[in-house]
Amino acid sequence: TLAKDTFIIGFSQATTTEPWRLLFNQEARSEAAKHPNVTLLVRNGQDSVPKQVADMEEFIARKVDAILISPKEADGLTAVVNKAFNAGIPVFVLDRDISNDHYTQFIGGDNILIGRTAGAYAVELLGGRGKAKGTIVEIWGGMKSTPAHDRHNGFWEVVSKEAGIKLLNKAEDGDWKQDKAYEIAANAMEAHDRIDVIYAHNDPMAYGAYLAASDIKREKDIAFIGIDAIPGEGVMWVHEGKLDATFLYKTPGADAIRQALMFLQGKEIDKRLTLPTQRITSKNAKDILLKHKLIKP
Numbered sequence: 001t002l003a004k005d006t007f008i009i010g011f012s013q014a015t016t017t018e019p020w021r022l023l024f025n026q027e028a029r030s031e032a033a034k035h036p037n038v039t040l041l042v043r044n045g046q047d048s049v050p051k052q053v054a055d056m057e058e059f060i061a062r063k064v065d066a067i068l069i070s071p072k073e074a075d076g077l078t079a080v081v082n083k084a085f086n087a088g089i090p091v092f093v094l095d096r097d098i099s100n101d102h103y104t105q106f107i108g109g110d111n112i113l114i115g116r117t118a119g120a121y122a123v124e125l126l127g128g129r130g131k132a133k134g135t136i137v138e139i140w141g142g143m144k145s146t147p148a149h150d151r152h153n154g155f156w157e158v159v160s161k162e163a164g165i166k167l168l169n170k171a172e173d174g175d176w177k178q179d180k181a182y183e184i185a186a187n188a189m190e191a192h193d194r195i196d197v198i199y200a201h202n203d204p205m206a207y208g209a210y211l212a213a214s215d216i217k218r219e220k221d222i223a224f225i226g227i228d229a230i231p232g233e234g235v236m237w238v239h240e241g242k243l244d245a246t247f248l249y250k251t252p253g254a255d256a257i258r259q260a261l262m263f264l265q266g267k268e269i270d271k272r273l274t275l276p277t278q279r280i281t282s283k284n285a286k287d288i289l290l291k292h293k294l295i296k297p
């Protein structure tokens with residue numbers, strides 16, 4: 001029989017509130033546009049698990065050729081991902097994982113490594129290994145999502161080795177949102193006169209914390225660390241001196257389309273594809289912005 005040569009790919013996106021998500025959609029769309037035989041259907045889960053489950057059910061009912069999903073949270077989306085996979089639809093889980101591996105492939109950054117790298121940076125800021133001293137407030141991303149846990153675990157694996165470093169707050173869920181992080185940071189600053197580092201699980205939340213501090217003129221006393229490093233967002237904030245560091249979290253948009261097509265064309269693909277990261281501080285932020293023509297030489 002002849003291989004099928006036109007494909008409908010459904011993409012269930014968790015939300016579009018962060019610029020990172022818009023870039024992710026854009027990268028998936030522009031990669032798909034290079035292939036005239038591909039139709040990409042994008043659905044926005046609007047940060048709601050029931051909405052995202054309904055989007056997945058729509059793709060299953062339509063019998064699309066492949067599904068890409070970046071799940072809002074792990075537990076609430078696992079059953080519907082497994083249902084699609086068991087119905088014979090190739091499923092690509094992107095950025096946030098589910099609770100088992102009954103899918104075709106996972107593509108995303110190594111969030112444990114990112115957490116460790118951020119932790120090593122915090123230790124450096126606070127005086128270096130064995131000598132570090134200071135206080136940290138951590139602002140979690142969505143507590144039900146895998147990147148938040150990995151970013152926490154990697155960070156504390158490194159930082160907890162330092163007897164002189166103290167975590168000031170209990171795990172607080174900022175749900176990846178700037179405004180929630182603003183509140184968490186404002187409350188932490190009210191409770192503590194001295195905070196040396198605020199580690200937030202993404203750049204929008206690190207920026208929310210920065211705004212809360214600058215509103216009460218404490219931004220100069222605190223180092224803000226985020227994750228994502230979108231040039232026009234986190235990298236720009238580092239360049240402007242608002243964030244101290246951010247760590248690249250590439251979107252899996254383009255790779256997801258390429259991997260899905262390879263699979264649909266009968267090629268073998270890996271079970272997991274891990275995307276690279278990079279540390280961005282005031283040392284390299286400018287070069288990145290110049291490269292993206294976001295500032296003038």
Ligand code: FRU
Nearest residue numbers: 018020096147176202228249
């Ligand atoms: C966007 C986002 C990113 C973060 C990723 C984690 O919704 O919060 O900022 O890196 O999701 O899954």
